[in-house]
Structures are given as structure tokens and as C-alpha cells.
Amino acid sequence: MxxxxxxxxxxxxxxxxxxxxxxxxxxxxxxxxxxxxxxxxxxxxxxxxxxxxxMSPGMYIRYRKMVIARELLTETNRSITEIALHLGYQQQSTFCRAFREHYQRTPRQYRLQVQTGSVKAIRE
Missing domain, CATH: 1.10.10 (Arc Repressor Mutant, subunit A)
Incomplete structure (x- = not known):
């Protein structure tokens, strides 16, 4: 071949x-x-x-989880804990740390900024 x-x-x-x-x-x-x-x-x-x-498989999986999390935070009223569990995180704190590392803000900060219009929803 x-x-x-x-x-x-x-x-x-x-x-x-x-x-x-x-x-x-x-x-x-x-x-x-x-x-x-x-x-x-x-x-x-x-x-x-x-x-x-x-990118490596691990990096890709983390990237996709963050994109999905961002979409769920923007488009739904699901709690941060529900989103974390939906994406396979066993603890909300682990999810929040990963989100903060990726987007330089916590999921709560991101959601509030989008809701108040102080930041537009991030599109990737």
C-alpha cells in the first residue's frame, strides 16, 4: 500500500x-x-x-469538552454542576479549573458576562 x-x-x-x-x-x-x-x-x-x-487525542477531547461547556453555559440554564457531570467530570471543581485554564474565567463568570452583555459569547 x-x-x-x-x-x-x-x-x-x-x-x-x-x-x-x-x-x-x-x-x-x-x-x-x-x-x-x-x-x-x-x-x-x-x-x-x-x-x-x-493536536493529541487528549488535547482534542479537552478542547471539545470546553467548547460544549461554553455552548451549554450560553444557550441553557443548566447548572454548572449539571454541565460538569454531563461532560464526564466527577467534580465541579475539576471542571471549573479546566474551564478557567481554557477561557481565563470561571464558568460562572463567563455565563454572567454573556448574560449581562459585558462580553459576547465566544465562538470557536
Whole structure:
């Protein structure tokens, strides 16, 4: 198999994995499980994932959780605890720390700023 067809197969596989991650975002998604689903070794999967998605699987999962959290904070009245649990965080404090690291504000601060119009909803 040529290099181009191998890259194409990896690309299709990664696209399937990205969709699977979206459907299972609240579940623990260790690298071994993702690699097993892909049919590649963990090393090859991680390398291919980064090449196709532009970031490691772990970084991608954290990024997607933050985007979904931001959307839920903006578009719903769900509590911060509900959002944290919905995204698979076992503790609200862990979720709040991750959100603050990503957006430089807590989920509560973000929601209040959007509601008061002091900041527009972030779009990524």
C-alpha cells in the first residue's frame, strides 16, 4: 500500500474516531481505548491523530469538552454542576479549573458576562 493510500485510510479512521468521541464525550476515553477502536497501535494512532486533527487525542477531547461547556453555559440554564457531570467530570471543581485554564474565567463568570452583555459569547 502506498503512502497516500495509507494516509487516506488513517484520515478516514480518525474521522470515524472523532465522531465516536463526540457521541461518547462524557465517558472516560483513554488512549488505549481509542487506539483499539481505530485498529492501530497506540503509538501509530496517536501519531496519525495528531497529524490529522492537529493536536493529541487528549488535547482534542479537552478542547471539545470546553467548547460544549461554553455552548451549554450560553444557550441553557443548566447548572454548572449539571454541565460538569454531563461532560464526564466527577467534580465541579475539576471542571471549573479546566474551564478557567481554557477561557481565563470561571464558568460562572463567563455565563454572567454573556448574560449581562459585558462580553459576547465566544465562538470557536
Amino acid at each position: 502506498g503512502k497516500e493510500s495509507s494516509l487516506y485510510l488513517m484520515s478516514v479512521t480518525i474521522q470515524d474516531i472523532l465522531q465516536w468521541i463526540e457521541r461518547n464525550i462524557a465517558e472516560p476515553l483513554p488512549l488505549g481505548v481509542l487506539a483499539q477502536k481505530s485498529g492501530y497501535s497506540a503509538w501509530h494512532f496517536q501519531r496519525g491523530f495528531k497529524k490529522i486533527a492537529g
